[in-house]
Amino acid sequence: INDINVEKELASILKDLKLLITDLWKKENIINLATPLTLKINYKHKKLKELDDLKNIFYKISIIENYSLDEFSTKNSIIKIYYYGNPKKLRNELAQYKYKLKNDDGKWELYKDE
Numbered sequence: 144i145n146d147i148n149v150e151k152e153l154a155s156i157l158k159d160l161k162l163l164i165t166d167l168w169k170k171e172n173i174i175n176l177a178t179p180l181t182l183k184i185n186y187k188h189k190k191l192k193e194l195d196d197l198k199n200i201f202y203k204i205s206i207i208e209n210y211s212l213d214e215f216s217t218k219n220s221i222i223k224i225y226y227y228g229n230p231k232k233l234r235n236e237l238a239q240y241k242y243k244l245k246n247d248d249g250k251w252e253l254y255k256d257e
Contacts, residue, residue, distance in 0.1 A: 180227070182223070187219050188220065
């Protein structure tokens with residue numbers, strides 16, 4: 144009878160732990176496999192090579208599904224990024240490559256952090 148009670152108690156603890164982990168995962172939104180989010184960013188660059196360098200960084204970041212160049216000029220480009228997760232996660236991923244993603248009153252800007 145003790146073994147049955149212990150098993151029930153362990154099953155209850157495991158169920159509660161599973162719910163806590165699931166809630167934490169949802170809160171952190173570590174990765175959303177259902178649908179990628181989109182973010183339209185303004186990227187100011189001094190040289191066209193910087194735009195090419197950024198494209199290569201996008202390929203290295205696993206949460207980025209795809210991107211498109213919406214507007215282009217020699218000093219400024221508008222890029223749409225399709226990614227999984229949340230903006231905080233994307234910001235952290237870009238920071239590893241020395242890029243700073245900033246939200247200024249609803250407008251997203253990307254800078255090379257030097």
